[in-house]
Amino acid sequence: MPDEEGARRAEGAGAPGDPDAELLERLRAGDEDAFRALVEEHGPFLMRLVMMHVPSRAIAEEVVGDTWLAALEGLDRFEGRSMLRTWLASIALNKARTRGTREGRILPFALLRRRYEEGGGPAIDADRFQGRRGERPGWWASPPVAWEDPQSRLEADETRDVLLKAIRDLPPRQREVITLRDISGWDAEEVRNALDLSETNQRVLLHRARSKVRAALEEHLKPEPEGVAR
Amino acid sequence: MNRRKDTMLTCQEMVELVTDYLEDRMDDDTRARFEAHVTECDACTLYIEQMRMTIVALGHIPAETISPEAEGELLAAFRSWRASSA
Numbered sequence: 001m002p003d004e005e006g007a008r009r010a011e012g013a014g015a016p017g018d019p020d021a022e023l024l025e026r027l028r029a030g031d032e033d034a035f036r037a038l039v040e041e042h043g044p045f046l047m048r049l050v051m052m053h054v055p056s057r058a059i060a061e062e063v064v065g066d067t068w069l070a071a072l073e074g075l076d077r078f079e080g081r082s083m084l085r086t087w088l089a090s091i092a093l094n095k096a097r098t099r100g101t102r103e104g105r106i107l108p109f110a111l112l113r114r115r116y117e118e119g120g121g122p123a124i125d126a127d128r129f130q131g132r133r134g135e136r137p138g139w140w141a142s143p144p145v146a147w148e149d150p151q152s153r154l155e156a157d158e159t160r161d162v163l164l165k166a167i168r169d170l171p172p173r174q175r176e177v178i179t180l181r182d183i184s185g186w187d188a189e190e191v192r193n194a195l196d197l198s199e200t201n202q203r204v205l206l207h208r209a210r211s212k213v214r215a216a217l218e219e220h221l222k223p224e225p226e227g228v229a230r
Numbered sequence: 231m232n233r234r235k236d237t238m239l240t241c242q243e244m245v246e247l248v249t250d251y252l253e254d255r256m257d258d259d260t261r262a263r264f265e266a267h268v269t270e271c272d273a274c275t276l277y278i279e280q281m282r283m284t285i286v287a288l289g290h291i292p293a294e295t296i297s298p299e300a301e302g303e304l305l306a307a308f309r310s311w312r313a314s315s316a
Contacts (some may be wrong), residue, residue, distance in 0.1 A: 020291075029313075030312045032305070032308060032309070035305070035308050036305070039296075039301065041302060043295070043296045043301075044293035044294045044296075046302075047294035047295065047296060048291075048293070048294045051294060057297075061296055061297060061300040062315035064296065064300075065300060065303060065304055068304055068308075069307055069311070072307075072308065072311045073311070082272070083293040110303060115316065119273055122242075122245075122246065123245040123248070124242070124245045124248055126242070127298075129240070129241060133261055136240075137240065138240025138241060138242040138243065139241045139242075139271070140242055140271075140273045140274075141239045141271030143241075143276070143277075144273060144276050144277050144280060145276075146276060147280065147283070153281065154286070154287040154290070155290065159287065160291055160292075163238070163287060163291060164291070178288070182285050182289060183255075183288050183289065183291050185289055188253065202257060203249060203250065206249055206281060207246070207248075207249035207250075208250060210281060210284060211245070211249075213288070214280055214281055214284040217280070217283075217284055217287070218280070
Protein backbone atom coordinates (compact mmCIF):
# COMPACT_ATOMS: atom_id res chain seq x y z
CA MET A 1 0.00 0.00 0.00
CA PRO A 2 1.25 3.51 -0.65
CA ASP A 3 2.73 5.40 2.24
CA GLU A 4 0.21 8.18 2.83
CA GLU A 5 2.30 9.94 5.41
CA GLY A 6 5.30 9.93 3.10
CA ALA A 7 3.32 11.41 0.24
CA ARG A 8 1.98 14.17 2.45
CA ARG A 9 5.40 14.97 3.84
CA ALA A 10 6.79 15.12 0.33
CA GLU A 11 4.19 17.61 -0.75
CA GLY A 12 4.46 19.77 2.37
CA ALA A 13 6.76 22.60 3.32
CA GLY A 14 9.52 21.92 0.79
CA ALA A 15 12.96 20.50 1.36
CA PRO A 16 13.72 19.45 4.94
CA GLY A 17 16.94 20.59 6.65
CA ASP A 18 19.87 19.99 4.33
CA PRO A 19 22.10 17.25 5.77
CA ASP A 20 25.01 18.98 4.01
CA ALA A 21 24.62 22.29 5.85
CA GLU A 22 27.66 21.76 8.05
CA LEU A 23 29.95 20.54 5.25
CA LEU A 24 28.80 23.45 3.13
CA GLU A 25 29.81 25.89 5.85
CA ARG A 26 33.27 24.31 6.03
CA LEU A 27 33.55 24.30 2.25
CA ARG A 28 32.92 28.05 2.20
CA ALA A 29 35.85 28.39 4.58
CA GLY A 30 38.02 26.47 2.09
CA ASP A 31 38.15 23.15 3.97
CA GLU A 32 39.46 20.48 1.56
CA ASP A 33 38.21 17.58 3.67
CA ALA A 34 34.70 18.99 3.44
CA PHE A 35 35.05 19.13 -0.33
CA ARG A 36 36.29 15.54 -0.44
CA ALA A 37 33.38 14.42 1.74
CA LEU A 38 30.84 16.16 -0.51
CA VAL A 39 32.42 14.68 -3.64
CA GLU A 40 32.30 11.25 -2.08
CA GLU A 41 28.68 11.71 -1.03
CA HIS A 42 27.28 13.22 -4.23
CA GLY A 43 29.75 12.18 -6.93
CA PRO A 44 28.13 8.77 -7.54
CA PHE A 45 24.59 10.05 -8.13
CA LEU A 46 25.90 12.87 -10.35
CA MET A 47 27.83 10.33 -12.40
CA ARG A 48 24.75 8.13 -12.75
CA LEU A 49 22.60 11.06 -13.77
CA VAL A 50 25.09 12.45 -16.30
CA MET A 51 25.90 9.05 -17.77
CA MET A 52 22.27 8.77 -18.81
CA HIS A 53 22.88 11.74 -21.12
CA VAL A 54 26.36 11.38 -22.55
CA PRO A 55 27.89 8.54 -24.55
CA SER A 56 30.91 7.67 -22.43
CA ARG A 57 32.21 7.50 -18.91
CA ALA A 58 35.11 9.82 -19.80
CA ILE A 59 32.71 12.54 -20.95
CA ALA A 60 30.56 11.98 -17.87
CA GLU A 61 33.58 12.50 -15.62
CA GLU A 62 34.34 15.75 -17.42
CA VAL A 63 30.78 16.97 -17.01
CA VAL A 64 30.72 16.01 -13.33
CA GLY A 65 34.05 17.79 -12.84
CA ASP A 66 32.67 20.91 -14.54
CA THR A 67 29.63 20.66 -12.28
CA TRP A 68 31.73 20.81 -9.13
CA LEU A 69 33.73 23.73 -10.48
CA ALA A 70 30.55 25.61 -11.35
CA ALA A 71 29.25 24.85 -7.86
CA LEU A 72 32.42 26.22 -6.26
CA GLU A 73 32.26 29.33 -8.42
CA GLY A 74 28.60 29.83 -7.59
CA LEU A 75 28.85 28.99 -3.91
CA ASP A 76 28.27 32.59 -2.84
CA ARG A 77 25.02 32.68 -4.78
CA PHE A 78 23.75 29.38 -3.40
CA GLU A 79 21.37 30.44 -0.66
CA GLY A 80 20.26 27.08 0.58
CA ARG A 81 16.70 27.48 -0.59
CA SER A 82 17.03 24.02 -2.05
CA MET A 83 19.21 21.23 -0.79
CA LEU A 84 22.77 21.18 -2.05
CA ARG A 85 22.24 17.98 -4.02
CA THR A 86 19.15 19.43 -5.75
CA TRP A 87 21.23 22.39 -6.86
CA LEU A 88 24.08 20.12 -7.99
CA ALA A 89 21.63 18.02 -10.00
CA SER A 90 20.27 21.03 -11.87
CA ILE A 91 23.77 22.30 -12.68
CA ALA A 92 24.85 18.84 -13.85
CA LEU A 93 21.76 18.37 -15.99
CA ASN A 94 22.18 21.72 -17.72
CA LYS A 95 25.71 20.75 -18.62
CA ALA A 96 24.83 17.18 -19.53
CA ARG A 97 21.94 18.23 -21.79
CA THR A 98 24.17 20.65 -23.66
CA ARG A 99 26.90 18.09 -23.93
CA GLY A 100 24.46 15.34 -24.88
CA THR A 101 23.08 17.50 -27.69
CA ARG A 102 26.55 18.19 -28.97
CA GLU A 103 27.35 14.48 -28.88
CA GLY A 104 24.19 13.82 -30.85
CA ARG A 105 22.18 11.95 -28.27
CA ILE A 106 19.35 14.43 -27.97
CA LEU A 107 17.23 15.70 -30.83
CA PRO A 108 18.33 19.28 -31.46
CA PHE A 109 15.09 20.91 -32.58
CA ALA A 110 12.82 22.05 -29.81
CA LEU A 111 9.65 20.98 -31.56
CA LEU A 112 10.94 17.60 -32.50
CA ARG A 113 12.32 17.16 -29.05
CA ARG A 114 9.03 18.02 -27.43
CA ARG A 115 7.18 15.59 -29.61
CA TYR A 116 9.74 12.94 -28.77
CA GLU A 117 9.36 13.61 -25.07
CA GLU A 118 5.61 13.61 -25.07
CA GLY A 119 5.33 10.59 -27.31
CA GLY A 120 4.73 8.40 -24.33
CA GLY A 121 2.21 6.02 -25.79
CA PRO A 122 0.23 3.66 -23.58
CA ALA A 123 1.77 1.79 -20.65
CA ILE A 124 0.88 -1.45 -22.42
CA ASP A 125 0.12 -1.90 -26.12
CA ALA A 126 -3.59 -1.85 -26.85
CA ASP A 127 -3.43 -5.22 -28.61
CA ARG A 128 -2.76 -6.94 -25.31
CA PHE A 129 -6.31 -6.09 -24.21
CA GLN A 130 -9.60 -7.47 -25.48
CA GLY A 131 -11.22 -5.41 -28.19
CA ARG A 132 -14.78 -4.16 -28.22
CA ARG A 133 -16.07 -7.53 -29.33
CA GLY A 134 -14.19 -9.39 -26.65
CA GLU A 135 -15.89 -11.08 -23.76
CA ARG A 136 -14.70 -8.29 -21.47
CA PRO A 137 -13.54 -5.32 -23.54
CA GLY A 138 -10.50 -3.58 -22.09
CA TRP A 139 -9.56 -6.52 -19.88
CA TRP A 140 -6.36 -8.45 -20.49
CA ALA A 141 -6.20 -10.62 -23.61
CA SER A 142 -2.53 -11.35 -23.11
CA PRO A 143 -1.97 -10.90 -19.36
CA PRO A 144 1.43 -10.54 -17.72
CA VAL A 145 2.96 -13.82 -16.59
CA ALA A 146 4.91 -14.28 -13.38
CA TRP A 147 8.61 -13.58 -13.70
CA GLU A 148 10.93 -16.50 -13.12
CA ASP A 149 12.85 -16.46 -9.88
CA PRO A 150 12.84 -12.66 -9.76
CA GLN A 151 14.83 -12.24 -6.57
CA SER A 152 18.11 -13.67 -7.81
CA ARG A 153 17.71 -12.50 -11.38
CA LEU A 154 16.98 -8.93 -10.39
CA GLU A 155 20.39 -8.80 -8.78
CA ALA A 156 22.25 -10.21 -11.76
CA ASP A 157 24.46 -7.90 -13.81
CA GLU A 158 22.58 -8.79 -16.94
CA THR A 159 19.33 -7.54 -15.43
CA ARG A 160 21.02 -4.36 -14.30
CA ASP A 161 22.18 -3.78 -17.88
CA VAL A 162 18.62 -4.32 -19.13
CA LEU A 163 17.38 -1.69 -16.68
CA LEU A 164 20.06 0.83 -17.60
CA LYS A 165 19.54 0.32 -21.31
CA ALA A 166 15.78 0.71 -20.91
CA ILE A 167 16.36 4.02 -19.14
CA ARG A 168 18.83 5.26 -21.72
CA ASP A 169 16.27 4.52 -24.44
CA LEU A 170 13.70 6.82 -22.77
CA PRO A 171 13.12 10.43 -23.83
CA PRO A 172 15.39 12.75 -21.78
CA ARG A 173 12.86 14.06 -19.25
CA GLN A 174 11.55 10.58 -18.47
CA ARG A 175 15.12 9.42 -18.12
CA GLU A 176 15.92 12.17 -15.63
CA VAL A 177 12.80 11.64 -13.54
CA ILE A 178 13.17 7.87 -13.17
CA THR A 179 16.90 8.13 -12.49
CA LEU A 180 16.39 10.56 -9.62
CA ARG A 181 13.22 8.98 -8.25
CA ASP A 182 13.95 5.28 -8.49
CA ILE A 183 17.73 4.89 -8.77
CA SER A 184 18.72 7.74 -6.45
CA GLY A 185 15.57 7.41 -4.33
CA TRP A 186 14.60 11.10 -4.22
CA ASP A 187 11.05 12.08 -3.34
CA ALA A 188 8.67 13.67 -5.84
CA GLU A 189 9.06 17.18 -4.43
CA GLU A 190 12.83 17.24 -4.72
CA VAL A 191 12.75 15.89 -8.26
CA ARG A 192 10.22 18.58 -9.19
CA ASN A 193 12.59 21.21 -7.80
CA ALA A 194 15.67 19.86 -9.55
CA LEU A 195 13.91 19.49 -12.92
CA ASP A 196 11.46 22.39 -12.62
CA LEU A 197 8.38 20.28 -13.25
CA SER A 198 4.76 20.57 -12.16
CA GLU A 199 3.43 17.93 -9.80
CA THR A 200 1.34 16.31 -12.53
CA ASN A 201 4.09 16.46 -15.11
CA GLN A 202 6.54 14.77 -12.78
CA ARG A 203 4.08 11.95 -12.18
CA VAL A 204 3.19 11.50 -15.86
CA LEU A 205 6.86 11.32 -16.82
CA LEU A 206 7.51 8.85 -14.00
CA HIS A 207 4.56 6.74 -15.11
CA ARG A 208 5.68 6.52 -18.70
CA ALA A 209 9.24 5.79 -17.69
CA ARG A 210 8.33 3.07 -15.18
CA SER A 211 5.88 1.45 -17.59
CA LYS A 212 8.56 1.15 -20.25
CA VAL A 213 11.19 -0.11 -17.86
CA ARG A 214 8.76 -2.74 -16.56
CA ALA A 215 8.07 -3.78 -20.14
CA ALA A 216 11.81 -4.17 -20.76
CA LEU A 217 12.11 -6.33 -17.63
CA GLU A 218 9.11 -8.37 -18.76
CA GLU A 219 10.81 -9.05 -22.06
CA HIS A 220 13.96 -10.09 -20.21
CA LEU A 221 12.45 -12.14 -17.35
CA LYS A 222 9.43 -13.83 -18.85
CA PRO A 223 9.70 -17.59 -19.07
CA GLU A 224 10.57 -18.94 -22.51
CA PRO A 225 7.42 -20.30 -24.14
CA GLU A 226 7.94 -24.03 -24.62
CA GLY A 227 8.14 -25.23 -28.18
CA VAL A 228 6.84 -21.96 -29.57
CA ALA A 229 8.99 -20.12 -32.07
CA ARG A 230 8.97 -16.41 -31.37
CA MET B 231 -18.49 -5.56 -3.90
CA ASN B 232 -21.71 -5.26 -5.76
CA ARG B 233 -20.76 -2.77 -8.44
CA ARG B 234 -22.40 -2.77 -11.80
CA LYS B 235 -20.08 -3.93 -14.52
CA ASP B 236 -20.03 -0.57 -16.32
CA THR B 237 -18.50 1.19 -13.32
CA MET B 238 -15.64 -1.30 -13.18
CA LEU B 239 -12.29 -0.05 -14.38
CA THR B 240 -10.85 -2.08 -17.23
CA CYS B 241 -7.36 -3.59 -17.13
CA GLN B 242 -6.35 -1.14 -19.83
CA GLU B 243 -7.33 1.72 -17.53
CA MET B 244 -5.66 0.06 -14.56
CA VAL B 245 -2.21 0.01 -16.16
CA GLU B 246 -2.45 3.78 -16.71
CA LEU B 247 -3.52 4.42 -13.12
CA VAL B 248 -0.94 2.32 -11.34
CA THR B 249 1.52 5.19 -10.80
CA ASP B 250 -1.17 7.47 -9.38
CA TYR B 251 -1.99 4.62 -7.02
CA LEU B 252 1.60 3.94 -5.96
CA GLU B 253 2.22 7.69 -5.58
CA ASP B 254 -0.95 8.03 -3.52
CA ARG B 255 -2.39 10.61 -5.87
CA MET B 256 -5.92 9.28 -6.27
CA ASP B 257 -9.28 10.56 -5.15
CA ASP B 258 -11.26 8.24 -2.90
CA ASP B 259 -13.70 7.15 -5.58
CA THR B 260 -10.98 6.18 -8.03
CA ARG B 261 -9.08 4.41 -5.28
CA ALA B 262 -12.16 2.38 -4.37
CA ARG B 263 -12.68 1.42 -8.00
CA PHE B 264 -8.98 0.63 -8.43
CA GLU B 265 -8.96 -1.61 -5.37
CA ALA B 266 -12.22 -3.28 -6.40
CA HIS B 267 -10.62 -4.23 -9.69
CA VAL B 268 -7.53 -5.60 -7.94
CA THR B 269 -9.73 -7.83 -5.80
CA GLU B 270 -11.20 -9.35 -8.90
CA CYS B 271 -8.23 -9.49 -11.26
CA ASP B 272 -5.15 -11.64 -10.66
CA ALA B 273 -3.42 -10.34 -13.78
CA CYS B 274 -3.59 -6.72 -12.61
CA THR B 275 -2.47 -7.78 -9.12
CA LEU B 276 0.56 -9.34 -10.79
CA TYR B 277 1.08 -6.26 -12.94
CA ILE B 278 1.16 -3.97 -9.90
CA GLU B 279 3.48 -6.38 -8.14
CA GLN B 280 5.83 -6.32 -11.14
CA MET B 281 5.74 -2.55 -11.13
CA ARG B 282 6.83 -2.58 -7.48
CA MET B 283 9.55 -5.12 -8.28
CA THR B 284 10.79 -2.87 -11.07
CA ILE B 285 11.07 0.06 -8.64
CA VAL B 286 12.89 -2.12 -6.09
CA ALA B 287 15.29 -3.39 -8.77
CA LEU B 288 16.08 0.17 -9.86
CA GLY B 289 16.85 1.06 -6.25
CA HIS B 290 19.44 -1.73 -6.15
CA ILE B 291 21.52 -0.57 -9.08
CA PRO B 292 24.98 -0.11 -7.60
CA ALA B 293 26.52 3.33 -7.28
CA GLU B 294 28.63 4.83 -10.03
CA THR B 295 32.14 5.93 -9.22
CA ILE B 296 34.55 8.57 -10.40
CA SER B 297 38.00 7.35 -11.42
CA PRO B 298 40.92 8.24 -9.10
CA GLU B 299 42.40 10.31 -11.94
CA ALA B 300 39.26 12.40 -12.28
CA GLU B 301 39.08 12.79 -8.53
CA GLY B 302 42.69 13.94 -8.47
CA GLU B 303 41.96 16.58 -11.09
CA LEU B 304 38.96 17.70 -9.10
CA LEU B 305 41.04 18.20 -5.96
CA ALA B 306 43.64 20.14 -7.91
CA ALA B 307 40.86 22.34 -9.27
CA PHE B 308 39.53 22.80 -5.74
CA ARG B 309 42.93 24.02 -4.55
CA SER B 310 43.23 26.59 -7.30
CA TRP B 311 39.68 27.77 -6.61
CA ARG B 312 40.62 28.17 -2.95
CA ALA B 313 43.81 30.01 -3.84
CA SER B 314 42.01 32.40 -6.18
CA SER B 315 39.12 33.11 -3.82
CA ALA B 316 41.26 33.61 -0.72
